Amino acid sequence: xxxxxxxxxxxxxxxxxxxxxxxxxxxxxxxxxxxxxxxxxxxxxxxxxxxxxxxxxxxxxxxxxxxxxxxxxxxxxxxxxxxxxxxxxxxxxxxxxxxxxxxxxxxxxxxxxxxxxxxxxxxxxxxxxxxxxxxxxxxxxxxxxxxxxxxxxxxxxxxxxxxxxxxxxxxxxxxxxxxxxxxxxxxxxxxxxxxxxxxxxx
Amino acid sequence: xxxxxxxxxxxxxxxxxxxxxxxxxxxxxxxxxxxxxxxxxxxxxxxxxxxxxxxxxxxxxxxxxxxxxxxxxxxxxxxxxxxxxxxxxxxxxxxxxxxxxxxxxxxxxxxxxxxxxxxxxxxxxxxxxxxxxxxxxxxxxxxxxxxxxxxxxxxxxxxxxxxxxxxxxxxxxxxxxxxxxxxxxxxxxxxxxxxxxxxxxx
Amino acid sequence: xxxxxxxxxxxxxxxxxxxxxxxxxxxxxxxxxxxxxxxxxxxxxxxxxxxxxxxxxxxxxxxxxxxxxxxxxxxxxxxxxxxxxxxxxxxxxxxxxxxxxxxxxxxxxxxxxxxxxxxxxxxxxxxxxxxxxxxxxxxxxxxxxxxxxxxxxxxxxxxxxxxxxxxxxxxxxxxxxxxxxxxxxxxxxxxxxxxxxxxxxx
Amino acid sequence: xxxxxxxxxxxxxxxxxxxxxxxxxxxxxxxxxxxxxxxxxxxxxxxxxxxxxxxxxxxxxxxxxxxxxxxxxxxxxxxxxxxxxxxxxxxxxxxxxxxxxxxxxxxxxxxxxxxxxxxxxxxxxxxxxxxxxxxxxxxxxxxxxxxxxxxxxxxxxxxxxxxxxxxxxxxxxxxxxxxxxxxxxxxxxxxxxxxxxxxxxx
DNA sequence: AATGAATGAGCCTTCATTCAT
DNA sequence: GATGAATGAAGGCTCATTCAT
Numbered sequence: 001x002x003x004x005x006x007x008x009x010x011x012x013x014x015x016x017x018x019x020x021x022x023x024x025x026x027x028x029x030x031x032x033x034x035x036x037x038x039x040x041x042x043x044x045x046x047x048x049x050x051x052x053x054x055x056x057x058x059x060x061x062x063x064x065x066x067x068x069x070x071x072x073x074x075x076x077x078x079x080x081x082x083x084x085x086x087x088x089x090x091x092x093x094x095x096x097x098x099x100x101x102x103x104x105x106x107x108x109x110x111x112x113x114x115x116x117x118x119x120x121x122x123x124x125x126x127x128x129x130x131x132x133x134x135x136x137x138x139x140x141x142x143x144x145x146x147x148x149x150x151x152x153x154x155x156x157x158x159x160x161x162x163x164x165x166x167x168x169x170x171x172x173x174x175x176x177x178x179x180x181x182x183x184x185x186x187x188x189x190x191x192x193x194x195x196x197x198x199x200x201x202x
Numbered sequence: 203x204x205x206x207x208x209x210x211x212x213x214x215x216x217x218x219x220x221x222x223x224x225x226x227x228x229x230x231x232x233x234x235x236x237x238x239x240x241x242x243x244x245x246x247x248x249x250x251x252x253x254x255x256x257x258x259x260x261x262x263x264x265x266x267x268x269x270x271x272x273x274x275x276x277x278x279x280x281x282x283x284x285x286x287x288x289x290x291x292x293x294x295x296x297x298x299x300x301x302x303x304x305x306x307x308x309x310x311x312x313x314x315x316x317x318x319x320x321x322x323x324x325x326x327x328x329x330x331x332x333x334x335x336x337x338x339x340x341x342x343x344x345x346x347x348x349x350x351x352x353x354x355x356x357x358x359x360x361x362x363x364x365x366x367x368x369x370x371x372x373x374x375x376x377x378x379x380x381x382x383x384x385x386x387x388x389x390x391x392x393x394x395x396x397x398x399x400x401x402x403x404x
Numbered sequence: 405x406x407x408x409x410x411x412x413x414x415x416x417x418x419x420x421x422x423x424x425x426x427x428x429x430x431x432x433x434x435x436x437x438x439x440x441x442x443x444x445x446x447x448x449x450x451x452x453x454x455x456x457x458x459x460x461x462x463x464x465x466x467x468x469x470x471x472x473x474x475x476x477x478x479x480x481x482x483x484x485x486x487x488x489x490x491x492x493x494x495x496x497x498x499x500x501x502x503x504x505x506x507x508x509x510x511x512x513x514x515x516x517x518x519x520x521x522x523x524x525x526x527x528x529x530x531x532x533x534x535x536x537x538x539x540x541x542x543x544x545x546x547x548x549x550x551x552x553x554x555x556x557x558x559x560x561x562x563x564x565x566x567x568x569x570x571x572x573x574x575x576x577x578x579x580x581x582x583x584x585x586x587x588x589x590x591x592x593x594x595x596x597x598x599x600x601x602x603x604x605x606x
Numbered sequence: 607x608x609x610x611x612x613x614x615x616x617x618x619x620x621x622x623x624x625x626x627x628x629x630x631x632x633x634x635x636x637x638x639x640x641x642x643x644x645x646x647x648x649x650x651x652x653x654x655x656x657x658x659x660x661x662x663x664x665x666x667x668x669x670x671x672x673x674x675x676x677x678x679x680x681x682x683x684x685x686x687x688x689x690x691x692x693x694x695x696x697x698x699x700x701x702x703x704x705x706x707x708x709x710x711x712x713x714x715x716x717x718x719x720x721x722x723x724x725x726x727x728x729x730x731x732x733x734x735x736x737x738x739x740x741x742x743x744x745x746x747x748x749x750x751x752x753x754x755x756x757x758x759x760x761x762x763x764x765x766x767x768x769x770x771x772x773x774x775x776x777x778x779x780x781x782x783x784x785x786x787x788x789x790x791x792x793x794x795x796x797x798x799x800x801x802x803x804x805x806x807x808x
Numbered sequence: 809a810a811t812g813a814a815t816g817a818g819c820c821t822t823c824a825t826t827c828a829t
Numbered sequence: 830g831a832t833g834a835a836t837g838a839a840g841g842c843t844c845a846t847t848c849a850t
Contacts, residue, residue: 016830038241039324042824052832054826063824120384122241137388158399168392175377175389182322186339187377190370190400197360197400198392214850215812222813244841254815259842416829417833424834443644443728446820456836461821524788526645541792562803572796579781579793586726590743591781594774594804601764601804602796622809648845658811660847669845 021059024049025073028066033110033181037067037121068128071118074111075136082143092151093200096144100192103173104180112177141166148199158201169199223261226251227275230268235312235383239269239323270330273320276313277338284345294353295402298346302394305375306382314379343368350401360403371401425463428453429477432470437514437585441471441525472532475522478515479540486547496555497604500548504596507577508584516581545570552603562605573603627665630655631679634672639716639787643673643727674734677724680717681742688749698757699806702750706798709779710786718783747772754805764807775805 027049031040042063046053060066085099103112118124118132144166151157158165172195179187229251233242244265248255262268287301305314320326320334346368353359360367374397381389431453435444446467450457464470489503507516522528522536548570555561562569576599583591633655637646648669652659666672691705709718724730724738750772757763764771778801785793 013830020830035324036238036240038238041822053824054832054834055830057825058830116381119386119388120236122237133386133388137390158396164390165396167390168396171378171381171389172374172392172397175379175381176374177377178380179318179373179377184321184335186321186335187373188366188369190374194360194367194370194400195374197402198396200399202404218813243839255841256816256843257814260813263842265841420834438726439728440642440644442642445818457820458822458837459835462834467820520785523790523792526641537790537792562800568794569800571794572800575782575785575793576778576796576801579783579785580777581781582784583722583777583781588725588739590725590739591777592743592770592773594778598764598771598774598804599778601806602800604803606808619809626809647843659845660811660813661809663846664809 017059020051020055024051024056024059024066025070029070029074029110029114032067032070032117033113034183036117037063037124064125067118068125071114071124071128071132074114075132078111078115079139079143082140086143086147091156092147092154093156093196095147096151096157096199097192097196100173100195104176104189104192104195109177109181112174113181116174116178137167137170140170144170152201155201157199165199169195172198219261222253222257226253226258226261226268227272231272231312231316234269234272234319235315236385238319239265239325266325266327269320269325270327273316273326273330273334276316277334280313280317281341281345284342288345288349293358294349294356295358295398297349298353298359298401299394299398302375302397306378306391306394306397311379311383314376315383318376318380339369339372342372346372354403357403360401367401371397374400421463424455424459428455428460428463428470429474433474433514433518436471436474436521437517438587440521441467441527468527468529471522471527472529474518475528475532475536478518479536482515482519483543483547486544490547490551495560496551496558497560497600499551500555500561500603501596501600504577504599508580508593508596508599513581513585516578517585520578520582541571541574544574548574556605559605562603569603573599576602623665626657626661630657630662630665630672631676635676635680635716635720638673638676638723639719640789642723643669643730670731673724674731677720677730677734677738680720681738684717684721685745685749688746692749692753697762698753698760699762699802701753702757702763702805703798703802706779706801710782710795710798710801715783715787718780719787722780722784743773743776746776750776758807761807764805771805778804 024045028040028045031044031048035044040063042056043053045066046056049056056066060069081102082099085102086095088095088098090098115132115136118128119136141163145162148157148162148166152159152162176189176195180189226247230242230247233246233250237246242265244258245255247268248258251258258268262271283304284301287304288297290297290300292300317334317338320330321338343365347364350359350364350368354361354364378391378397382391428449432444432449435448435452439448444467446460447457449470450460453460460470464473485506486503489506490499492499492502494502519536519540522532523540545567549566552561552566552570556563556566580593580599584593630651634646634651637650637654641650646669648662649659651672652662655662662672666675687708688705691708692701694701694704696704721738721742724734725742747769751768754763754768754772758765758768782795782801786795
């Protein structure tokens with residue numbers, strides 16, 4: 001196919017490159033999420049992606065860069081995911097329920113773990129770490145604040161400082177995701193309703 | 203006694219050994235909890251304990267053994283801690299509140315993380331892993347079941363399968379501890395009351 | 405074929421691998437024979453083979469495995485060598501003379517030492533040790549027994565228990581090989597005729 | 607006993623010192639002979655001697671020195687042993703037979719191995735190595751030369767270069783001792799008569 | 809003299825990364 | 830673009846040696 005026939009044009013090559021990148025990133029996400037950055041070996045990612053380990057370095061300069069790239073993507077995706085959910089129709093509590101579903105249910109769990117790993121690990125560039133510390137949780141809180149305030153005014157959501165409520169709530173979800181990301185069934189993810197009780201008005 | 207300078211007697215040596223062991227275990231707990239078993243280097247533990255890395259091996263045969271010892275201790279301690287709390291006077295909800303306090307507050311956080319690491323990591327002896335999988339969460343659930351059932355009968359605790367309630371509740375606490383064990387203040391540990399709402403009857 | 409510069413094909417890779425393996429095994433044999441398993445450092449073998457020490461581990465899982473592989477090979481080779489000699493034409497004494505030549509002369513000396521090291525050392529897998537104890541000397545004795553008996557009947561070989569004669573004779577040769585394997589010229593390997601007198605009828 | 611009573615006088619202390627030295631050297635000989643210099647750990651010697659490893663360093667500056675001391679002693683002892691045997695009454699062959707007995711039989715085997723190790727190993731000071739190379743085998747040959755020449759003249763001993771005969775003969779014995787020093791019964795030490803046939807006139 | 813706690817050099821092994829093909 | 834051989838830094842562990850008691 002790709003032998004003595006006409007060579008691929010630039011666009012095709014570009015597309016192959018992008019596909020490979022996606023392929024690698026998918027594999028890496030899977031492995032990083034389960035093993036953490038230190039426990040992950042490049043060979044594991046290569047195996048998961050079905051390519052040679054040497055090829056990884058054609059697409060990513062280093063393990064660190066690969067990890068960082070994933071984290072960046074995860075953060076963007078989660079913000080977008082959150083915005084999407086917030087744009088849904090319904091009461092504040094409906095939206096929060098949907099968001100909670102999204103988080104607890106979805107295969108997006110790896111992203112949470114990744115972010116957690118990023119916060120936690122040492123192999124990550126300080127720059128990225130700082131970036132995350134400053135923007136991440138605070139950003140989510142600010143995204144959700146209007147919703148929570150509205151919910152409190154509507155009497156749906158428990159009273160008290162909205163920011164505390166939100167960051168606590170997100171921390172609970174994060175913690176559950178971190179547990180969940182491992183393939184260990186000793187832990188049990190609570191039902192959405194159970195978690196929502198934490199913030200619901202009585 | 204039998205010369206101008208006598209070697210240390212048995213008691214003194216024993217004491218030195220015990221102190222060193224404690225010192226090492228304390229340092230190891232601290233580092234393991236933050237870095238995980240793979241991310242922890244023996245030299246880190248040695249540095250934290252203020253001793254040479256060689257000395258570690260006078261007290262523990264290997265990194266693995268040190269880790270395993272800590273995990274065993276953590277599991278015993280947590281079981282005992284739980285039993286202690288349950289023996290306190292008061293209503294079921296009072297006891298659960300005390301337990302929650304104990305877990306969220308205390309410096310026992312590293313222990314939680316340690317157990318989590320043990321469940322999660324790959325460098326752990328399978329034997330220990332099996333042991334934990336089979337006994338840990340199930341054991342805690344069984345310890346708490348009478349309390350929850352009593353609480354449900356008294357109308358203090360939300361209805362539904364007690365086991366599900368308990369394991370979900372413990373998972374939330376575990377997740378929070380895992381987050382908390384890192385030295386990252388982006389996360390926020392919820393108030394005890396907030397967490398309790400998850401299981402409280404309305 | 406599928407690009408301007410193709411990766412090596414399977415055959416080429418296979419060949420490289422085989423050559424490297426041989427190269428490493430040759431170097432290892434040389435060093436192990438002289439230094440023993442404990443006295444041999446992987447870096448020595450790497451240096452002798454002219455490669456990095458890291459590369460050794462692409463070809464052999466561990467020092468132990470490398471050693472074991474060599475021993476296995478040595479045992480097979482020595483048995484085959486012995487069988488080959490025994491198939492030569494001539495009287496029993498002729499054959500024994502040829503065998504003795506083969507052993508004392510040849511560069512096969514390292515193999516003898518290797519087997520000796522294997523019998524002697526502690527770092528060797530028990531499995532291999534057992535294997536050798538059970539099969540080695542006894543096997544050689546049984547291979548040679550018909551020859552010696554025939555030689556005794558022909559009046560060429562001294563009387564007495566053939567097995568004792570053989571194992572003693574082989575021990576003498578082994579001992580000489582062990583000495584000889586070192587690069588020390590203080591020792592002197594006797595002439596074949598001199599050694600043969602031990603078993604020759606008068 | 608040795609408590610508040612009068613302290614030991616110099617002579618007694620000296621005697622204790624000497625006894626300890628002997629005790630250590632005996633233990634060291636035993637272990638070195640079996641394990642070789644690299645395979646021997648100071649702790650093994652201490653355990654064999656029934657003392658603490660720290661105490662070894664009150665009597666010997668280093669493992670190397672301990673080994674060297676043993677080798678020196680072994681060489682002196684073997685020379686003396688040889689001289690003693692040669693002073694016995696009887697024909698040359700009688701004396702050689704006695705000598706062979708002495709070597710093959712006796713617990714003096716460790717000494718042979720020690721010397722062999724000394725020739726072989728790398729941890730030995732070059733000075734000692736040189737010393738041995740130059741004096742050892744040559745010295746023994748010169749000690750035995752008169753005896754062999756006399757034996758040849760008497761028609762008891764095979765013809766040929768006496769020095770070659772002697773060094774070959776001693777090499778055979780050395781080789782056997784080296785094998786014998788290990789605790790492996792796969793090898794078999796030949797009878798004295800069998801070995802003697804190598805050098806006996808027909 | 810005697811002990812064993814303590815140190816650190818050095819070895820085996822792993823794995824991220826590079827490079828020839 | 831793709832492969833896997835090759836390198837070397839770094840970590841776990843051992844053990845000779847030192848030293849306070």
